[in-house]
Amino acid sequence: MLRLLRQVSFRQLQASWGRTTLVVGGVATGVSLIVAIQVINASVLDNLRRTIELIAGPAALEVTLGVGEVGFSEATVETVRADPAVAAAVPLVRGTISLADDPSETLQLFGADLTAEEDLERYRISLTTDRREVLRSMDDPGAILLAEAFATRHALGIGQHLKLSTPAGVKDFTVRGLLAPAGVARVFGGQLAVMDLPAAQLVLGTEGRIDQVDVLLRPEADVTTTQRRLEAALPSTLQVARPEQRGAQYETILASFQAMLTGLSLLCLVAGVYIIYNTTSTGAVHRALVIAGLRVTGASADQLFRLLMLEALVLGVAGTGLGIPGGIALARLLTGLVSDSMGVIFQLRFPVDGLSIEASRQVAIAAIGIGAALFAAYFAARRVTALDPLEVMRADLRALAPQTGTYRLVLAWLGLVGVSALALVERRSRDTVAAPVAFRRRGSGRGGKPLSLGHAYGCHDRGGRACSRHRNHRGIAHREFP
Amino acid sequence: MIELRHVVKAFGSGETAVRAVNDLSFVCPPGSFWAMMGPSGSGKSTVLHLIAGLTPPTSGSVLVDGADVAKMNSAEAAALRRRRIGYVLQTFNLMPFLTAAENVGMPLVLDGVKQREVDARVKDALAMVNMSHRAAHYPTHLSGGEQQRVAIARALVIRPAIVLADEPTGNLDRAGGRVIMDLIHDINERTGVTVLLVTHDPVFAAYARRVLRLVDGALQQDMPLTEESPDGDIGIAG
Numbered sequence: 161m162l163r164l165l166r167q168v169s170f171r172q173l174q175a176s177w178g179r180t181t182l183v184v185g186g187v188a189t190g191v192s193l194i195v196a197i198q199v200i201n202a203s204v205l206d207n208l209r210r211t212i213e214l215i216a217g218p219a220a221l222e223v224t225l226g227v228g229e230v231g232f233s234e235a236t237v238e239t240v241r242a243d244p245a246v247a248a249a250v251p252l253v254r255g256t257i258s259l260a261d262d263p264s265e266t267l268q269l270f271g272a273d274l275t276a277e278e279d280l281e282r283y284r285i286s287l288t289t290d291r292r293e294v295l296r297s298m299d300d301p302g303a304i305l306l307a308e309a310f311a312t313r314h315a316l317g318i319g320q321h322l323k324l325s326t327p328a329g330v331k332d333f334t335v336r337g338l339l340a341p342a343g344v345a346r347v348f349g350g351q352l353a354v355m356d357l358p359a360a361q362l363v364l365g366t367e368g369r370i371d372q373v374d375v376l377l378r379p380e381a382d383v384t385t386t387q388r389r390l391e392a393a394l395p396s397t398l399q400v401a402r403p404e405q406r407g408a409q410y411e412t413i414l415a416s417f418q419a420m421l422t423g424l425s426l427l428c429l430v431a432g433v434y435i436i437y438n439t440t441s442t443g444a445v446h447r448a449l450v451i452a453g454l455r456v457t458g459a460s461a462d463q464l465f466r467l468l469m470l471e472a473l474v475l476g477v478a479g480t481g482l483g484i485p486g487g488i489a490l491a492r493l494l495t496g497l498v499s500d501s502m503g504v505i506f507q508l509r510f511p512v513d514g515l516s517i518e519a520s521r522q523v524a525i526a527a528i529g530i531g532a533a534l535f536a537a538y539f540a541a542r543r544v545t546a547l548d549p550l551e552v553m554r555a556d557l558r559a560l561a562p563q564t565g566t567y568r569l570v571l572a573w574l575g576l577v578g579v580s581a582l583a584l585v586e587r588r589s590r591d592t593v594a595a596p597v598a599f600r601r602r603g604s605g606r607g608g609k610p611l612s613l614g615h616a617y618g619c620h621d622r623g624g625r626a627c628s629r630h631r632n633h634r635g636i637a638h639r640e641f642p
Numbered sequence: 643m644i645e646l647r648h649v650v651k652a653f654g655s656g657e658t659a660v661r662a663v664n665d666l667s668f669v670c671p672p673g674s675f676w677a678m679m680g681p682s683g684s685g686k687s688t689v690l691h692l693i694a695g696l697t698p699p700t701s702g703s704v705l706v707d708g709a710d711v712a713k714m715n716s717a718e719a720a721a722l723r724r725r726r727i728g729y730v731l732q733t734f735n736l737m738p739f740l741t742a743a744e745n746v747g748m749p750l751v752l753d754g755v756k757q758r759e760v761d762a763r764v765k766d767a768l769a770m771v772n773m774s775h776r777a778a779h780y781p782t783h784l785s786g787g788e789q790q791r792v793a794i795a796r797a798l799v800i801r802p803a804i805v806l807a808d809e810p811t812g813n814l815d816r817a818g819g820r821v822i823m824d825l826i827h828d829i830n831e832r833t834g835v836t837v838l839l840v841t842h843d844p845v846f847a848a849y850a851r852r853v854l855r856l857v858d859g860a861l862q863q864d865m866p867l868t869e870e871s872p873d874g875d876i877g878i879a880g
Contacts, residue, residue, distance in 0.1 A: 167744065167751060168737070175739035453735040456696070457749045457796065458724030460717045549696060 161463075161470060169471040172450060178570045180475070183533070185570075187479025188486060190431065191529035193424075195487025198525060200495045201418040202516040207499075209404075219250075219374035220383050221390065224399050231369035232398060239393055240373050245381035251357060252372040255364040259314070260323035260330045267310065267324070267353040271360020274298050294337035301359040303336040309350025311338055324353075327365040375400075437536040447540075452549030461545045468541035469534060476533025480526045487525075491515055644670040644693055644804065644836065649702035651688055651859070662688040663699070664859035672803070673834040675827065677841055677850035685859035686840040690806045693838070694727050695719025707803060724753045728797025728805045728835075730826075732812035734789040736781040742792045743768065743777040749800050767795040771825060787818035794825060804836045805829070811846055823849045 173180040223240060225232045231253070240249040253271035258264070274295055297303055304324075306316060316322055320335050339352060361367045377386055383402065390400045451464055492515065651663035662685045670676055678686045691697045692704045695711040696719070704711040706726065711719060723729065736745045747764040755763075768774045771791040781789050790810060797805050807826060811819030827849045830837045841847050848867065855863035 163751060167740075168748075171739045172737075449735070450737055453737060454748070454752065455720070456694070456723065456729045456731065456735065458720055458752045458800075460720035462716065463720070463752070 161466060164463075164467050165470055165474070168450075168454070169467060169474075172447075173471070173475075181570045183475045184479040184482065185574075186431075186433075187476055187529050187533050188483040190433070190532065191480050191483025191525060192486035192490055194426070194525050194528065195484050195522065196490035196494060197422055197424065198521055199488060199491035199515050199517055200498050201422065202518065202521070203491070203495050203514070204418075204499055206516040207514075219403060220377045220381075221375040221387055221400055222403055223373040223375065223390065223394065224371070224401070225397060231366050231371050232395075234368050234370050236394060236398065237370070237373055240375055240390060243386060243389060243393065245377050245386040245389070246375055247378045247381075248376040250374045250376070251370040252374060253357065253360050253364055253366055253369070254371050255327065255360070255366075257327075257353065257363065258325045260325045263325060265310075265314075267306075267351050269360060269364065270352065270354045271357045271364070272354060274354075274356045297336045298356045298359075300334065300336070301356075301362060302331070302333050303355065303359065304333040305337045305339055305354040306335055307339045307350040307352045308341055310352070311335065313350075324363075326363045328363055331363065433532045433536045437540065448544050448547055448552045451544050452547065452552035455545075455549040465541050465545045468545065469537060472533050472537030472541070473530065475537075476530035479533060480529035483529055484522055484526060488515070488517060643672050643705075643707055644668075644838065645703075645705040646689070646692070647703040647705070649689075649692060649704060650700045651685070651692060651697070652700045661859050663692065665702075666856075666859065666861055667702075668854065668861065668864070670836060670838060672836055673830070674852065675830045675837045675839070675850045676852045676854060677839040677847040678854045678856060679841060679844070679847050680856035680862075684856040686856055687808050688859070689856070690729075690808050690838065690840060693804070694729060694806055695722050721753075724749050725800060726803045728794075728800060728802035730790070730793050730797050730805060730807040730810045732809035734781070734786075734793045734813070736789055736792060736796075738781050741778050741780055742773060742784065742795075745781065745792055746796045746799050749796060753800075763799050763801075764795075767799040768792075770798055770829065771795045785818075786814050787821055790814060790818075790822050791825065794822070794829070798829065798833075798835075802835060804838065807837060807839045809840055809842070811841065811843065816845075819843070819846060 223236060234251060237249050237251045240246055250273055253269075255269045255271075256266050257269050258266040294305070298305075311317070314322070316335050318335055318337065322333055322335065323330055324333055339354065341350065355363065357370075358367075361369065375386075375390070377383060387400050387402070394400065447468075451468075454464055455461065495515065646666050646668050649663055649666045650661060652659045652661045654660055662683075664685070666685075666689065678689060680686050688697070692699055693706060693711065695704075695714055699712050702712070706722065709722070711722065714722065736742075737748070740748070743764050746767050747760045750760045750763060764777075765774070768777050771794050773788065773791050773795060776784060776788060776792075781792070784792065790813075794805075794810070797807075805826070810826065811822050814822060823846045826837060826839070829835060837850075839847070839850055847853050851867055853863075853865040853867060854861055855865065
């Protein structure tokens with residue numbers, strides 16, 4: 161069979177290179193899209209888990225108001241601290257602010273209780289200057305800590321001033337310290353600012369309210385028991401969960417988006433299967449003559465069916481071999497964009513530092529690609545080997561067979577792939593190194609253009625009035641009341 | 643030896659069924675050179691298909707060297723074609739992506755013959771049809787007559803007992819056709835291979851020693867020829 165593959169199939173595949181290219185290209189395109197989507201999904205999830213882990217630090221439990229940024233009463237902290245198993249309860253507010261003169265440059269603002277110096281260490285926010293002096297200076301409501309990367313990009317040093325757009329309006333701030341690119345600062349890719357809690361609440365317009373309480377337990381405490389006790393003690397609107405549970409919540413939210421991407425990749429594979437089926441079927445006109453000739457010269461139908469399937473296997477392996485590295489390359493180009501899209505849609509903004517490539521998944525996808533090639537070839541192979549060879553040869557199939565269609569199809573396929581690749585490369589070249597937080601294009605720092613956003617989210621004000629939160633074309637959030 | 647016993651081959655079913663071969667019987671001894679003539683649709687080619695095991699009869703028996711082809715499965719029939727029957731077609735049926743030598747050797751490759759032996763037998767077969775000098779050429783670089791000679795070499799390479807030639811001159815001009823018929827006749831004379839030729843052309847049918855005339859799948863005339871008639875007339879013995 162291998163001899164026939166070498167002497168008949170390979171020679172014919174070589175002779176009809178256009179059809180061969182389409183089949184291999186069809187498999188490669190389908191496989192590369194599945195690989196890309198799988199790698200992107202896995203990378204986004206892995207980075208999400210890492211982000212949540214870094215933000216949570218050593219906290220055993222978190223008290224939140226579900227997923228959202230509405231906030232809840234600061235008095236909750238005292239209720240949590242009253243629990244005998246709780247060693248510390250650290251309130252936290254979070255929000256998004258931006259440079260007043262460049263609204264596209266946004267920052268994740270963390271308001272933490274800096275009076276306890278260890279809070280910073282717990283959250284792995286390290287300072288590059290004298291830590292104690294910095295913390296003392298944070299009493300000033302205009303004091304702010306900036307990530308080194310952000311400060312460097314905007315030529316800001318310690319003691320220098322900057323104007324920031326906040327929900328409370330444009331305000332002056334003084335840089336009191338820099339955050340090393342580690343821990344949370346690294347997670348947010350440098351788009352991070354830290355303030356003392358009361359100052360941050362003022363800036364974000366959430367006086368008396370917090371977004372989260374991180375709970376550290378005493379060494380002997382049982383996490384589950386404490387969790388149940390806190391749930392009983394706190395209002396039912398609040399959630400008490402382990403950080404990893406919160407991650408699971410986000411994963412559930414992301415699952416629908418990722419399922420859509422996976423579905424799209426499978427659709428691409430279906431398209432690939434269709435291309436293979438179509439090319440093998442239309443090629444069957446040419447093929448039928450050769451197959452009929454082989455039948456007449458002594459090949460059995462089963463022998464030829466096996467040969468055609470072996471040939472499909474080789475083409476499937478070749479297509480998969482091209483598709484997997486192609487998919488990984490595609491994932492490198494697209495992961496940032498997908499992550500940003502998720503950020504916009506789900507209000508989950510986190511960077512994707514590296515790709516998560518699992519060998520076992522790639523093997524499974526390779527099996528899917530090869531299986532798809534075999535599946536697509538099966539029907540054409542069955543049909544062409546079942547034809548009466550003499551009927552095939554009687555009909556003037558050579559005259560009926562299209563002579564130029566395949567060439568044009570190959571050019572069209574190459575053109576589509578090329579245009580898509582160029583568009584991605586061009587898009588990638590305009591992206592910044594890392595701007596995971598912002599509602600803007602990744603890349604180019606100051607020159608980054610804002611994404612056009614028209615999303616609105618439901619919300620409530622502190623008095624419980626319904627409102628909607630919007631972001632304008634520059635990504636600046638504001639609330640609107642009916 | 644080829645023997646057909648009350649062979650019927652029907653296509654379709656019910657009222658629309660068409661009998662391409664209708665109760666046909668004959669015995670073709672080894673070494674014969676017979677021709678089958680008849681109008682289009684008279685069942686000539688179908689008889690060759692039946693003998694080659696490419697299609698089973700609806701009823702009756704088709705015996706090749708005593709073995710009933712109708713009872714063979716697909717693999718056994720394929721083996722019969724690989725080892726006992728050389729088939730020559732009007733359309734030559736050469737693979738355009740293989741050289742003349744590779745085309746000739748294909749039945750041996752299909753049969754798993756070692757490459758060294760394939761090469762030797764291909765060389766002999768091409769020499770037999772005077773095509774050794776074109777062994778490395780692709781079919782598209784050969785004339786129609788040369789392509790048919792390569793096709794005949796492919797039929798001969800297996801050292802067949804029977805050569806079934808279905809309109810081998812159909813795509814050639816008269817001169818080219820004569821060259822091919824001379825070749826087939828010469829091979830029959832030299833090797834003793836049984837030749838069953840299907841043709842429309844009485845000139846080429848005249849090369850045969852017996853002519854069967856089919857009409858509507860049935861034998862209308864069985865004409866033993868006394869001698870070859872170069873002017874195309876068929877001389878009937880007795």
